[in-house]
Amino acid sequence: MxxxxxxxxxxxxxxxxxxxxxxxxxxxxxxxxxxxxxxxxxxxxxxxxxxxxxxxxxxxxxxxxxxxxxxxxxxxxxxxxxxxxxxxxxxxxxxxxxxxxxxxxxxxxxxxxxxxxxxxxxxxxxxxxxxxxxxxxxxxxxxxxxxWADQRRQREGRDDRLRSLTRREQEVLAHLMQGHCVRDIARTSVVSEATVRTQVKSILAKLEVSSQVAAVGMAHSVSWRAEVSVAV
Structure with missing residues (x-):
């Protein structure tokens, strides 16, 4: 004492x-x-x-x-x-x-x-x-x-899932965070909408979420930024 x-x-x-x-x-x-x-x-x-x-x-x-x-x-x-x-x-x-x-x-x-x-x-x-x-x-x-420990583990899990994204998936997620739709992303990237939908599907699977809104929310919750430059 x-x-x-x-x-x-x-x-x-x-x-x-x-x-x-x-x-x-x-x-x-x-x-x-x-x-x-x-x-x-x-x-x-x-x-x-x-x-x-x-x-x-x-x-x-x-x-x-x-x-x-x-x-x-x-x-x-x-x-x-x-x-x-x-x-x-x-x-x-x-x-x-x-x-x-x-x-x-x-x-x-x-x-x-x-x-x-x-x-x-x-x-x-x-x-x-x-x-x-x-x-x-x-x-x-x-x-x-x-x-606090539980929240930290959850954040680390989100960080790990976001790090699993490929370069192209990071670009697509960054576009989604800017409010761009699949059609806009396809036009900007000069690829088909089907290709972008496949990439979005892969992002959702890796992040273990069921919607684009949830994926964007997860990225914002950890202040995630793509490791690559994304053209607007």
């Missing part, structure tokens, strides 16, 4: 690109007696690693971390480095994606709290961490981590 420290000795860092929310947390924590700080945009530039570098430089004991950090990118990538530095990370986010919450927990976050929760709940978590107390039920943590 972590030894409780005097609040004045506990540096709590707020990493959030919403200035009003960050300022509110900083003020509330300061009133509680903590050494509260926040990472300001004018202090850490605009590169994807700038916020992390600024946070690590301040050597916080507890970090209240948002996930959607504007031009600083996805806060998930900051969890593991902050934890490795010795910080106790609490994710405070507007995201309601449970798999994303699970990913944060998998990387070492102590817990995840929605931004819609009362301020007192966030402060209570900070107090419990300083007291060395648990802040999330083990069963709930395991459930969220499993959701």
């Amino acid at each position: 972590t030894q409780q420290m005097a609040r004045s000795e506990v540096r709590v860092l707020v990493v959030d690109d919403h200035a009003l929310f960050a300022e509110s947390l900083e003020l509330a924590l300061s009133v509680e007696g903590y050494d509260a700080r926040r990472v300001r945009d004018d202090e850490c530039g605009s590169s994807p690693t700038a916020a992390l570098t600024a946070a690590l430089r301040l050597r916080p004991r507890i970090v209240l971390l948002d996930l959607d950090l504007g031009h600083h990118g996805d806060g998930v990538r900051m969890v593991a480095p902050l934890v490795a530095s010795g910080a106790q990370v609490v994710v405070v986010t507007g995201s309601d994606d449970p798999a994303r919450w699970g990913e944060c927990l998998r990387h070492g976050a102590r817990t995840v709290i929605g931004k819609t929760r009362p301020l007192n709940e966030i402060l209570a978590v900070v107090r419990r961490i300083n007291q060395g107390l648990p802040v999330i039920d083990r069963a709930e943590r395991d459930r969220l981590v499993r959701l």
